[in-house]
Amino acid sequence: GQQLNQSPQSMFIQEGEDVSMNCTSSSIFNTWLWYKQDPGEGPVLLIALYKAGELTSNGRLTAQFGITRKDSFLNISASIPSDVGIYFCAGGSGGSNYKLTFGKGTLLTVNP
Amino acid sequence: DAGITQSPRHKVTETGTPVTLRCHQTENHRYMYWYRQDPGHGLRLIHYSYGVKDTDKGEVSDGYSVSRSKTEDFLLTLESATSSQTSVYFCAITTGTDEQFFGPGTRLTVL
Numbered sequence: 001g002q003q004l005n006q007s008p009q010s011m012f013i014q015e016g017e018d019v020s021m022n023c024t025s026s027s028i029f030n031t032w033l034w035y036k037q038d039p040g041e042g043p044v045l046l047i048a049l050y051k052a053g054e055l056t057s058n059g060r061l062t063a064q065f066g067i068t069r070k071d072s073f074l075n076i077s078a079s080i081p082s083d084v085g086i087y088f089c090a091g092g093s094g095g096s097n098y099k100l101t102f103g104k105g106t107l108l109t110v111n112p
Numbered sequence: 113d114a115g116i117t118q119s120p121r122h123k124v125t126e127t128g129t130p131v132t133l134r135c136h137q138t139e140n141h142r143y144m145y146w147y148r149q150d151p152g153h154g155l156r157l158i159h160y161s162y163g164v165k166d167t168d169k170g171e172v173s174d175g176y177s178v179s180r181s182k183t184e185d186f187l188l189t190l191e192s193a194t195s196s197q198t199s200v201y202f203c204a205i206t207t208g209t210d211e212q213f214f215g216p217g218t219r220l221t222v223l
Binding site for chain 1: 143145152153154155156157160162168170202204206208209210211212213214215216217
């Protein structure tokens with residue numbers, strides 16, 4: 001089956017620093033999504049990307065849909081303590097009952 | 113808020129007992145999904161539904177069954193729970209795009 005390689009697995013940064021994480025795949029996706037999960041809660045959708053090359057922002061978050069359609073990047077600028085959590089990427093094909101393939105997540109820790 | 117609730121939120125059970133988890137949505141979305149989340153594995157699809165009485169298997173369906181007798185409820189059943197099914201279970205819905213929205217999760221412990 002399809003697999004997503006998400007990196008890094010974990011990051012420990014200082015408050016105010018910028019963060020970058022990415023996902024790569026051996027398969028093409030028509031949609032890339034980024035989720036954040038806080039402890040004890042379900043994943044929350046942050047950004048959805050639908051077009052190759054697309055760059056989309058949501059506050060301090062910026063995500064890009066790679067030109068090859070096999071990768072995506074998420075950047076967080078000026079990190080704050082509430083950015084702590086697990087960030088997941090997911091790829092979708094748009095059909096096939098809208099099933100998603102998920103990366104294994106990046107655990108972000110922000111030191112105040 | 114996608115109007116998704118899961119029950120129970122926490123459950124401890126013993127090996128060999130049947131367990132049913134419930135996912136309830138309030139907005140009549142057609143597609144619903146059950147995932148399990150384990151350290152090192154991320155989110156893995158167990159079963160999904162594309163309508164009332166229409167369900168299909170995901171990548172880790174062994175040991176699980178599902179039922180959807182009405183649009184708003186999607187039930188996940190472990191016929192005979194095993195310790196390997198100790199996990200956090202999430203339900204999700206989609207509104208007809210790839211954007212899935214998740215419930216709060218059920219933490220299941222099988223002793």
